[in-house]
Amino acid sequence: MPVRDVVFPAGRQALYEKNRYSPAIRSNGFLFVSGQVGSREDGSPEPDLKAQVRLAFANLNAILKEAGCTFDDVIDVTAFIVDPHTHFETIWPVVHELWGDAPYPTLTGIGVTWLYGFQFEIKVIAKLPESAAA
Template sequence: MTVRDVVFPPGRQALYEKNRYSPAVRSDGFLFVSGQVGSREDGSPEPELGAQVRRAFDNLNAILSAAHCSFDDVVDVTVFMVDPESHFERIWSVVQEYWGEAPHPTVTAVGVTWLYGFQFEIKVIARIPESGMG
């Protein structure tokens, strides 16, 4: 069995261990990041939608940074939204603060009915720069 090369962001390993999943796994030059939500340090959701989206990106960026990546290295994005008909415009206005310049990564947006008390989740695949391999 191959041992997974797991990446943990600083200060949140206990939360991932409690919930029994890896925040990200390096494999063949790519970083596969689990869905990130707008959770505070204790795992509870940010109550306001815009703050929740920002916190999700901050959590994502902490994982990318721990793997020596940035959002510029992201090639594929999947976002999940509860009630996208009502929330899409608000969420997308915040997303643009983090998205960077074109060319942008691919994106798939999925409307869902439940996200464990959250309204937004983002998962990505990033190409690890040569300097970040290992």
Template structure:
């Protein structure tokens, strides 16, 4: 097996190493990003839902930037929400700040019962720009 080409955002490598997973892996011209939550620097959840969603997008953006990407390079999105019936509208108010203009990436939304104290998680697959495809 070839060694994984891991992408770490600035300042959060210890958090990922402590939790034993990679924030993102470059492979075959794509960037596969692990689910990002609205965690503070210490890894704890941001308690306000709207702020938590915004922070999840900021954490995602940091990883995309570390790989030479932007949200415009994202081709597929999966979001997970605890109790989506009551959280969807609040969470989705934040999306236009980061989503960009059409055509938008594909989207799968999944309602879950538990996200380790978080209410929202987003994972993506992005097409690496030719210069970042490594």
């Protein structure tokens, strides 16, 4: 069985070990990133919804950076929103601030009822730059 090529962002390894999952795995030229939420260093949710979305992107970008990527390398996004009917209009303008310019990645949005105390989660697949794919 091949060993997983795990990417850990600085300062958050204990959180992933506690919850028993990898933040991201490099495989065949791609980076598969676990869903990222707006968690503080201790894993607790950021209470302000807009700040929570910004923190989710900051956590995502820390993983991308550790793997040698940026959000421009992201090709597929899955966004989870608790009660999107209520929260979409607050969340989506913040996402647009952080999304970057066209062409945009593909997107699947999913409304959910529970995210472990969070309101937003973002999961991505990125194409590793040639220098980071080895």
